[in-house]
Amino acid sequence: MHILLAPDSFKGSLTSLEAATIMKQAILSIDNEATVTLKPMADGGEGTVDVILASTTGQKINVTCTGPLGETIHTYYAILQDHTAIIEIANIAGLVQVPKPKRNPENTTSFGLGEVIKDALDRGCSSLIIGLGGSATNDGGLGCLQALGMKAWKQDGSQADVFGKDLLDIDHISFADIDPRLEEVTIHVACDVDNPLIGQQGASSIYGPQKGATEQQVTLFDEALAAYASLLAVNRGKDFSNNRGSGAAGGLGFALLTIGARLTSGAALIAEATQLHQAMKQADFIITGEGQSDEQTLSGKAPGYIVELANTLHVPALLISGALSGDLTALRKQFHGCFSIVNRPLSVEESMEQAQRLLYDQTINIFQLIRAIIKN
Numbered sequence: 001m002h003i004l005l006a007p008d009s010f011k012g013s014l015t016s017l018e019a020a021t022i023m024k025q026a027i028l029s030i031d032n033e034a035t036v037t038l039k040p041m042a043d044g045g046e047g048t049v050d051v052i053l054a055s056t057t058g059q060k061i062n063v064t065c066t067g068p069l070g071e072t073i074h075t076y077y078a079i080l081q082d083h084t085a086i087i088e089i090a091n092i093a094g095l096v097q098v099p100k101p102k103r104n105p106e107n108t109t110s111f112g113l114g115e116v117i118k119d120a121l122d123r124g125c126s127s128l129i130i131g132l133g134g135s136a137t138n139d140g141g142l143g144c145l146q147a148l149g150m151k152a153w154k155q156d157g158s159q160a161d162v163f164g165k166d167l168l169d170i171d172h173i174s175f176a177d178i179d180p181r182l183e184e185v186t187i188h189v190a191c192d193v194d195n196p197l198i199g200q201q202g203a204s205s206i207y208g209p210q211k212g213a214t215e216q217q218v219t220l221f222d223e224a225l226a227a228y229a230s231l232l233a234v235n236r237g238k239d240f241s242n243n244r245g246s247g248a249a250g251g252l253g254f255a256l257l258t259i260g261a262r263l264t265s266g267a268a269l270i271a272e273a274t275q276l277h278q279a280m281k282q283a284d285f286i287i288t289g290e291g292q293s294d295e296q297t298l299s300g301k302a303p304g305y306i307v308e309l310a311n312t313l314h315v316p317a318l319l320i321s322g323a324l325s326g327d328l329t330a331l332r333k334q335f336h337g338c339f340s341i342v343n344r345p346l347s348v349e350e351s352m353e354q355a356q357r358l359l360y361d362q363t364i365n366i367f368q369l370i371r372a373i374i375k376n
Helices: 016-030 048-055 111-122 142-147 164-169 203-207 215-236 248-257 266-273 276-281 302-312 329-334 348-353 355-375
Strands: 002-005 035-038 059-066 072-079 084-088 127-131 151-154 170-174 186-190 262-264 285-290 317-321 337-340
Touching: 002 016, 016 035, 016 048, 016 285, 016 355, 048 072, 048 084, 048 266, 059 111, 072 111, 084 111, 111 127, 111 142, 127 266, 142 151, 142 164, 142 248, 151 164, 164 170, 164 215, 170 215, 186 248, 186 266, 203 215, 203 248, 215 248, 248 262, 262 266, 266 276, 266 302, 276 302, 285 302, 285 355, 302 317, 302 329, 317 355, 337 355, 348 355
Parallel strands: 002 035, 002 285, 084 127, 127 186, 186 262, 285 317, 317 337
Antiparallel strands: 059 072, 072 084, 151 170
Protein backbone atom coordinates (compact mmCIF):
# COMPACT_ATOMS: atom_id res chain seq x y z
CA MET A 1 0.00 0.00 0.00
CA HIS A 2 1.30 3.44 -0.95
CA ILE A 3 0.18 6.43 1.15
CA LEU A 4 1.05 10.00 0.16
CA LEU A 5 1.13 12.49 3.06
CA ALA A 6 0.75 16.12 2.02
CA PRO A 7 -0.45 18.23 4.97
CA ASP A 8 -0.20 21.97 5.33
CA SER A 9 0.98 23.31 8.68
CA PHE A 10 -1.19 23.14 11.79
CA LYS A 11 -0.50 26.78 12.53
CA GLY A 12 0.64 27.46 16.06
CA SER A 13 1.26 23.77 16.70
CA LEU A 14 3.05 21.85 13.94
CA THR A 15 4.89 22.69 10.76
CA SER A 16 3.78 20.80 7.68
CA LEU A 17 6.94 18.69 7.81
CA GLU A 18 6.35 17.86 11.48
CA ALA A 19 2.74 16.91 10.74
CA ALA A 20 3.75 14.68 7.84
CA THR A 21 6.44 12.99 9.93
CA ILE A 22 4.00 12.26 12.76
CA MET A 23 1.52 10.77 10.30
CA LYS A 24 4.22 8.57 8.81
CA GLN A 25 5.26 7.30 12.25
CA ALA A 26 1.64 6.42 13.04
CA ILE A 27 1.16 4.52 9.78
CA LEU A 28 4.39 2.56 10.11
CA SER A 29 3.49 1.59 13.69
CA ILE A 30 0.56 -0.34 12.18
CA ASP A 31 2.19 -1.56 8.97
CA ASN A 32 5.95 -1.23 8.67
CA GLU A 33 5.80 -2.52 5.09
CA ALA A 34 3.63 0.34 3.87
CA THR A 35 5.17 2.76 1.39
CA VAL A 36 4.81 6.28 2.75
CA THR A 37 5.80 9.34 0.72
CA LEU A 38 6.07 12.74 2.37
CA LYS A 39 5.18 15.87 0.42
CA PRO A 40 4.54 18.51 3.09
CA MET A 41 2.77 21.56 1.70
CA ALA A 42 2.90 25.32 2.07
CA ASP A 43 1.23 28.26 0.38
CA GLY A 44 4.04 30.80 0.26
CA GLY A 45 3.99 31.70 3.94
CA GLU A 46 6.21 30.71 6.83
CA GLY A 47 7.92 27.37 6.24
CA THR A 48 7.81 27.45 2.44
CA VAL A 49 11.57 27.14 1.97
CA ASP A 50 11.79 24.32 4.54
CA VAL A 51 9.02 22.43 2.74
CA ILE A 52 10.86 22.71 -0.56
CA LEU A 53 14.14 21.58 0.98
CA ALA A 54 12.43 18.59 2.61
CA SER A 55 10.81 17.48 -0.64
CA THR A 56 13.55 18.11 -3.20
CA THR A 57 17.32 17.97 -3.62
CA GLY A 58 17.47 21.74 -3.37
CA GLN A 59 20.42 23.52 -1.76
CA LYS A 60 20.04 25.70 1.31
CA ILE A 61 21.67 29.09 0.75
CA ASN A 62 22.68 31.05 3.84
CA VAL A 63 22.63 34.80 3.34
CA THR A 64 23.02 38.03 5.29
CA CYS A 65 20.53 40.79 4.53
CA THR A 66 18.52 43.64 6.02
CA GLY A 67 15.80 42.56 8.42
CA PRO A 68 12.32 44.07 8.86
CA LEU A 69 13.52 46.78 11.27
CA GLY A 70 16.60 47.67 9.25
CA GLU A 71 18.91 45.45 11.27
CA THR A 72 21.35 42.94 9.78
CA ILE A 73 20.01 39.39 9.94
CA HIS A 74 21.22 35.95 8.91
CA THR A 75 18.64 33.96 6.99
CA TYR A 76 18.39 31.52 4.09
CA TYR A 77 16.61 30.58 0.89
CA ALA A 78 16.82 27.58 -1.47
CA ILE A 79 18.08 26.96 -4.97
CA LEU A 80 16.78 23.97 -6.92
CA GLN A 81 18.71 21.99 -9.51
CA ASP A 82 16.96 23.84 -12.35
CA HIS A 83 18.40 27.16 -11.02
CA THR A 84 15.12 28.22 -9.45
CA ALA A 85 15.44 30.21 -6.22
CA ILE A 86 12.78 29.73 -3.55
CA ILE A 87 12.49 32.82 -1.34
CA GLU A 88 9.99 33.58 1.42
CA ILE A 89 9.34 37.02 2.87
CA ALA A 90 8.57 35.48 6.28
CA ASN A 91 12.29 34.60 6.57
CA ILE A 92 13.41 38.10 5.59
CA ALA A 93 10.85 40.64 6.77
CA GLY A 94 8.39 38.45 8.65
CA LEU A 95 5.88 39.58 11.20
CA VAL A 96 7.14 36.96 13.65
CA GLN A 97 10.57 38.61 13.49
CA VAL A 98 9.20 41.83 14.96
CA PRO A 99 8.30 41.87 18.69
CA LYS A 100 4.74 43.05 19.24
CA PRO A 101 5.78 46.28 21.01
CA LYS A 102 7.85 47.24 17.94
CA ARG A 103 5.22 46.52 15.29
CA ASN A 104 4.72 49.77 13.39
CA PRO A 105 4.54 49.87 9.57
CA GLU A 106 6.36 53.20 9.57
CA ASN A 107 9.49 51.46 10.87
CA THR A 108 9.60 48.30 8.75
CA THR A 109 11.13 47.70 5.34
CA SER A 110 11.13 45.14 2.53
CA PHE A 111 14.68 46.10 1.53
CA GLY A 112 16.04 42.69 2.52
CA LEU A 113 13.89 40.92 -0.08
CA GLY A 114 15.55 42.91 -2.84
CA GLU A 115 18.95 42.02 -1.42
CA VAL A 116 18.13 38.31 -1.43
CA ILE A 117 16.77 38.53 -4.99
CA LYS A 118 20.08 40.09 -6.07
CA ASP A 119 21.99 37.32 -4.29
CA ALA A 120 19.99 34.73 -6.24
CA LEU A 121 20.71 36.56 -9.51
CA ASP A 122 24.40 36.69 -8.61
CA ARG A 123 24.33 32.90 -8.23
CA GLY A 124 22.94 32.47 -11.74
CA CYS A 125 19.29 31.78 -10.95
CA SER A 126 17.04 32.09 -13.98
CA SER A 127 13.75 31.70 -12.13
CA LEU A 128 12.45 32.92 -8.78
CA ILE A 129 9.53 31.72 -6.67
CA ILE A 130 8.76 34.25 -3.95
CA GLY A 131 6.37 33.47 -1.10
CA LEU A 132 4.64 36.55 0.30
CA GLY A 133 2.84 35.19 3.36
CA GLY A 134 3.56 36.52 6.84
CA SER A 135 5.17 39.88 6.10
CA ALA A 136 5.69 42.68 8.62
CA THR A 137 5.76 45.47 6.03
CA ASN A 138 3.33 47.91 4.48
CA ASP A 139 5.79 49.87 2.33
CA GLY A 140 4.39 48.92 -1.08
CA GLY A 141 7.66 47.20 -1.85
CA LEU A 142 9.48 50.55 -1.71
CA GLY A 143 12.43 49.03 0.11
CA CYS A 144 12.60 45.97 -2.13
CA LEU A 145 12.58 48.02 -5.32
CA GLN A 146 15.25 50.36 -3.95
CA ALA A 147 17.49 47.38 -3.19
CA LEU A 148 17.03 46.37 -6.83
CA GLY A 149 18.07 49.79 -8.11
CA MET A 150 14.98 52.00 -8.14
CA LYS A 151 15.58 55.55 -6.92
CA ALA A 152 12.99 57.54 -4.95
CA TRP A 153 13.04 61.17 -3.85
CA LYS A 154 11.05 63.19 -1.35
CA GLN A 155 9.34 66.53 -1.95
CA ASP A 156 12.37 68.44 -0.61
CA GLY A 157 14.58 66.77 -3.20
CA SER A 158 16.41 64.45 -0.80
CA GLN A 159 16.64 60.76 -1.55
CA ALA A 160 14.07 58.69 0.30
CA ASP A 161 15.13 56.07 2.80
CA VAL A 162 13.76 52.51 2.66
CA PHE A 163 11.20 52.37 5.47
CA GLY A 164 7.43 52.55 5.51
CA LYS A 165 7.47 56.13 6.81
CA ASP A 166 9.38 57.21 3.69
CA LEU A 167 6.46 56.07 1.56
CA LEU A 168 4.43 58.91 3.07
CA ASP A 169 6.58 61.53 1.34
CA ILE A 170 7.57 60.19 -2.09
CA ASP A 171 7.55 62.83 -4.83
CA HIS A 172 9.17 61.10 -7.80
CA ILE A 173 10.96 57.88 -8.74
CA SER A 174 13.29 56.49 -11.37
CA PHE A 175 13.83 52.97 -12.72
CA ALA A 176 16.87 54.01 -14.75
CA ASP A 177 19.23 52.01 -12.53
CA ILE A 178 17.01 48.99 -11.90
CA ASP A 179 18.94 45.71 -12.16
CA PRO A 180 18.82 44.78 -15.89
CA ARG A 181 18.93 41.06 -15.07
CA LEU A 182 15.31 41.29 -13.91
CA GLU A 183 14.24 41.43 -17.56
CA GLU A 184 15.78 38.02 -18.15
CA VAL A 185 14.51 36.16 -15.09
CA THR A 186 11.10 34.58 -14.54
CA ILE A 187 9.45 35.65 -11.28
CA HIS A 188 6.54 33.68 -9.87
CA VAL A 189 4.91 35.03 -6.73
CA ALA A 190 3.17 32.59 -4.38
CA CYS A 191 0.14 34.59 -3.34
CA ASP A 192 -3.18 33.30 -2.03
CA VAL A 193 -4.90 36.62 -1.34
CA ASP A 194 -6.93 38.63 -3.84
CA ASN A 195 -6.68 42.05 -2.22
CA PRO A 196 -5.87 45.06 -4.39
CA LEU A 197 -3.25 47.55 -3.29
CA ILE A 198 -5.55 50.30 -2.04
CA GLY A 199 -9.10 50.87 -0.84
CA GLN A 200 -11.30 49.21 1.77
CA GLN A 201 -10.03 45.77 0.76
CA GLY A 202 -6.48 46.96 0.22
CA ALA A 203 -3.19 46.21 1.93
CA SER A 204 -3.42 48.91 4.59
CA SER A 205 -7.08 48.46 5.52
CA ILE A 206 -7.10 44.68 5.74
CA TYR A 207 -3.62 43.78 6.93
CA GLY A 208 -2.24 47.02 8.36
CA PRO A 209 -3.75 46.63 11.85
CA GLN A 210 -2.12 43.22 12.44
CA LYS A 211 1.21 44.87 11.58
CA GLY A 212 0.70 47.53 14.22
CA ALA A 213 -1.02 50.25 12.18
CA THR A 214 -3.37 52.61 13.99
CA GLU A 215 -6.59 53.82 12.35
CA GLN A 216 -4.84 57.05 11.42
CA GLN A 217 -1.90 55.18 9.92
CA VAL A 218 -4.21 52.96 7.87
CA THR A 219 -5.65 56.08 6.24
CA LEU A 220 -2.24 57.69 5.73
CA PHE A 221 -0.72 54.57 4.19
CA ASP A 222 -3.68 53.97 1.91
CA GLU A 223 -3.38 57.52 0.56
CA ALA A 224 0.41 57.19 0.25
CA LEU A 225 0.13 53.89 -1.60
CA ALA A 226 -2.36 55.44 -4.02
CA ALA A 227 0.04 58.31 -4.80
CA TYR A 228 2.98 55.89 -5.05
CA ALA A 229 1.02 53.64 -7.42
CA SER A 230 0.31 56.62 -9.66
CA LEU A 231 4.02 57.41 -9.88
CA LEU A 232 4.86 53.84 -10.81
CA ALA A 233 2.01 53.68 -13.32
CA VAL A 234 3.48 56.63 -15.21
CA ASN A 235 6.98 55.18 -15.04
CA ARG A 236 6.05 51.60 -15.98
CA GLY A 237 3.29 52.47 -18.43
CA LYS A 238 0.68 50.41 -16.59
CA ASP A 239 -1.27 50.65 -13.35
CA PHE A 240 -1.04 47.42 -11.33
CA SER A 241 -2.75 48.70 -8.18
CA ASN A 242 -6.09 47.02 -8.94
CA ASN A 243 -4.63 43.66 -9.88
CA ARG A 244 -5.74 40.77 -7.71
CA GLY A 245 -3.06 40.14 -5.11
CA SER A 246 -1.32 43.49 -5.56
CA GLY A 247 -2.07 44.20 -1.89
CA ALA A 248 -0.31 41.05 -0.70
CA ALA A 249 2.47 41.52 1.87
CA GLY A 250 1.80 45.21 2.35
CA GLY A 251 1.96 45.92 -1.37
CA LEU A 252 4.93 43.71 -2.23
CA GLY A 253 2.67 41.94 -4.70
CA PHE A 254 2.22 45.29 -6.45
CA ALA A 255 5.95 46.07 -6.45
CA LEU A 256 6.86 42.69 -7.92
CA LEU A 257 4.22 43.08 -10.64
CA THR A 258 5.97 46.28 -11.75
CA ILE A 259 9.13 44.29 -12.48
CA GLY A 260 7.41 41.56 -14.45
CA ALA A 261 6.34 39.04 -11.82
CA ARG A 262 3.32 36.81 -12.18
CA LEU A 263 1.12 36.20 -9.14
CA THR A 264 -0.33 32.73 -8.82
CA SER A 265 -1.58 30.18 -6.30
CA GLY A 266 1.02 29.45 -3.66
CA ALA A 267 -0.14 25.86 -3.32
CA ALA A 268 0.16 25.33 -7.08
CA LEU A 269 3.69 26.70 -7.15
CA ILE A 270 4.81 24.56 -4.22
CA ALA A 271 3.18 21.49 -5.76
CA GLU A 272 5.02 22.07 -9.01
CA ALA A 273 8.36 22.65 -7.28
CA THR A 274 8.01 19.44 -5.22
CA GLN A 275 6.65 17.35 -8.12
CA LEU A 276 3.50 16.55 -6.15
CA HIS A 277 1.55 15.55 -9.26
CA GLN A 278 3.96 12.74 -10.09
CA ALA A 279 3.88 11.48 -6.50
CA MET A 280 0.07 11.42 -6.51
CA LYS A 281 0.03 9.11 -9.52
CA GLN A 282 1.86 6.47 -7.49
CA ALA A 283 -0.37 6.70 -4.41
CA ASP A 284 -3.28 4.51 -3.33
CA PHE A 285 -4.47 7.10 -0.80
CA ILE A 286 -3.63 10.73 -0.10
CA ILE A 287 -3.89 12.29 3.33
CA THR A 288 -3.70 16.05 3.72
CA GLY A 289 -4.47 18.33 6.65
CA GLU A 290 -4.34 21.77 8.24
CA GLY A 291 -4.97 23.56 11.52
CA GLN A 292 -8.62 24.40 10.86
CA SER A 293 -10.92 23.45 8.00
CA ASP A 294 -14.11 25.19 6.93
CA GLU A 295 -15.80 26.50 3.80
CA GLN A 296 -12.64 28.46 2.90
CA THR A 297 -10.48 25.34 2.64
CA LEU A 298 -11.57 24.85 -0.96
CA SER A 299 -10.81 28.49 -1.84
CA GLY A 300 -7.09 28.49 -2.49
CA LYS A 301 -5.80 26.68 0.59
CA ALA A 302 -3.34 23.83 0.15
CA PRO A 303 -5.75 20.98 1.11
CA GLY A 304 -8.29 22.36 -1.36
CA TYR A 305 -5.72 22.36 -4.14
CA ILE A 306 -4.62 18.84 -3.22
CA VAL A 307 -8.12 17.33 -3.27
CA GLU A 308 -8.89 19.00 -6.60
CA LEU A 309 -5.78 17.46 -8.13
CA ALA A 310 -6.41 14.10 -6.44
CA ASN A 311 -9.93 13.94 -7.84
CA THR A 312 -8.69 14.55 -11.38
CA LEU A 313 -6.33 11.59 -10.91
CA HIS A 314 -9.07 9.48 -9.24
CA VAL A 315 -7.01 8.95 -6.09
CA PRO A 316 -8.97 8.98 -2.79
CA ALA A 317 -8.05 11.95 -0.58
CA LEU A 318 -8.68 12.28 3.15
CA LEU A 319 -8.52 15.40 5.32
CA ILE A 320 -7.27 15.48 8.91
CA SER A 321 -7.76 18.85 10.56
CA GLY A 322 -7.04 20.38 13.92
CA ALA A 323 -10.67 21.49 13.91
CA LEU A 324 -13.66 21.25 11.59
CA SER A 325 -16.15 24.12 11.60
CA GLY A 326 -18.94 25.66 9.59
CA ASP A 327 -20.89 23.93 6.82
CA LEU A 328 -18.82 20.91 5.80
CA THR A 329 -21.10 19.86 2.93
CA ALA A 330 -18.74 21.13 0.22
CA LEU A 331 -15.72 19.53 1.88
CA ARG A 332 -17.43 16.17 2.13
CA LYS A 333 -18.32 16.28 -1.56
CA GLN A 334 -14.63 16.61 -2.43
CA PHE A 335 -12.84 14.55 0.21
CA HIS A 336 -13.46 10.86 0.84
CA GLY A 337 -13.44 11.64 4.54
CA CYS A 338 -12.97 14.65 6.83
CA PHE A 339 -11.65 14.09 10.35
CA SER A 340 -10.75 16.25 13.33
CA ILE A 341 -7.85 15.25 15.56
CA VAL A 342 -9.81 16.26 18.66
CA ASN A 343 -11.14 13.07 20.24
CA ARG A 344 -12.57 14.40 23.52
CA PRO A 345 -13.67 17.72 25.04
CA LEU A 346 -10.63 20.02 24.91
CA SER A 347 -10.09 23.74 24.84
CA VAL A 348 -8.36 25.28 21.83
CA GLU A 349 -5.23 25.79 23.91
CA GLU A 350 -5.24 22.17 25.09
CA SER A 351 -5.76 20.91 21.54
CA MET A 352 -2.82 22.92 20.26
CA GLU A 353 -0.58 21.79 23.10
CA GLN A 354 -1.47 18.15 22.47
CA ALA A 355 -1.53 18.37 18.68
CA GLN A 356 1.31 15.92 18.18
CA ARG A 357 -0.32 13.10 20.15
CA LEU A 358 -3.82 13.83 18.84
CA LEU A 359 -2.64 13.76 15.23
CA TYR A 360 -0.73 10.53 15.82
CA ASP A 361 -3.77 8.79 17.35
CA GLN A 362 -6.21 9.95 14.67
CA THR A 363 -3.85 8.88 11.89
CA ILE A 364 -3.74 5.39 13.39
CA ASN A 365 -7.55 5.28 13.49
CA ILE A 366 -7.82 6.37 9.86
CA PHE A 367 -5.13 4.03 8.60
CA GLN A 368 -6.70 1.05 10.36
CA LEU A 369 -9.95 1.90 8.56
CA ILE A 370 -8.13 2.14 5.22
CA ARG A 371 -6.54 -1.27 5.76
CA ALA A 372 -9.87 -2.84 6.68
CA ILE A 373 -11.52 -1.43 3.53
CA ILE A 374 -8.73 -2.65 1.27
CA LYS A 375 -8.72 -6.15 2.81
CA ASN A 376 -12.46 -6.47 2.26
